Amino acid sequence: MTRISNMLIPALIFYIVAMGMSQRKDIYASFTRGARDGMKTVAGIVPTLIGLMIAVGVLRASGFLEAAGGLIGRAVTLLSDDFPNELISLFVVKLFSASAATGLALDIFKEYGTDSFAGLATSLALASTETVFYTMSVYFMAAKVTKTRWTLAGALLSTFAGLAASVVLAGILAR
Numbered sequence: 051m052t053r054i055s056n057m058l059i060p061a062l063i064f065y066i067v068a069m070g071m072s073q074r075k076d077i078y079a080s081f082t083r084g085a086r087d088g089m090k091t092v093a094g095i096v097p098t099l100i101g102l103m104i105a106v107g108v109l110r111a112s113g114f115l116e117a118a119g120g121l122i123g124r125a126v127t128l129l130s131d132d133f134p135n136e137l138i139s140l141f142v143v144k145l146f147s148a149s150a151a152t153g154l155a156l157d158i159f160k161e162y163g164t165d166s167f168a169g170l171a172t173s174l175a176l177a178s179t180e181t182v183f184y185t186m187s188v189y190f191m192a193a194k195v196t197k198t199r200w201t202l203a204g205a206l207l208s209t210f211a212g213l214a215a216s217v218v219l220a221g222i223l224a225r
Contacts, residue, residue: 091192098191102184106147115143115150134168136161141175141213145206148181167224174216179209 070077109115119139126133136158144151155172162168182205190198 095188095192098187102146102187106150109146110143110150115139115146118142134158134162137168137171137175137217140172141179144176144179145182145209146184148176148184151176151181165224167220170223171217171220174219175213178212178216180205182206182209 067077070080116139119142120135122142123133123135123138126138127135136154140151140154140158143154155176158168158172164170164173182202186198186201186205189195190201
């Protein structure tokens with residue numbers, strides 16, 4: 051399997067070059083034009099990325115994300131006493147930053163273990179949800195989308211569904 055995966059990218063590149071040559075296309079000009087367009091996109095996204103990373107850093111350093119997770123966690127503990135509060139913080143942070151959520155996930159793995167309910171729920175939640183605010187701000191900025199209409203509501207609803215499914219599946223798998 052490792053050999054196949056190591057050969058897959060070079061084979062794909064060779065295939066693209068061969069197809070371009072067979073169709074008598076200027077492959078190098080197409081490549082440089084695509085690279086130039088990609089750099090324009092990156093240059094357009096960078097200010098949004100920097101602003102979002104600063105905002106997430108400030109919210110995390112100030113303790114706001116953990117406090118919000120704690121408030122939501124208290125409401126959840128009314129429903130279930132054995133639900134770890136760290137999962138709530140993880141779920142809140144994941145909406146803004148995948149790297150910050152990964153740091154929290156590592157803390158959860160160290161404290162509870164990867165095969166525990168909390169570890170399984172963490173893994174499933176990180177795999178089945180998206181960084182809603184990051185994705186919306188970066189990709190909408192790059193595509194110059196101004197009318198988002200129901201995007202946030204739909205993204206939050208699908209994220210909540212992913213989180214609920216991860217908790218239910220982790221409960222089943224942890225037994």
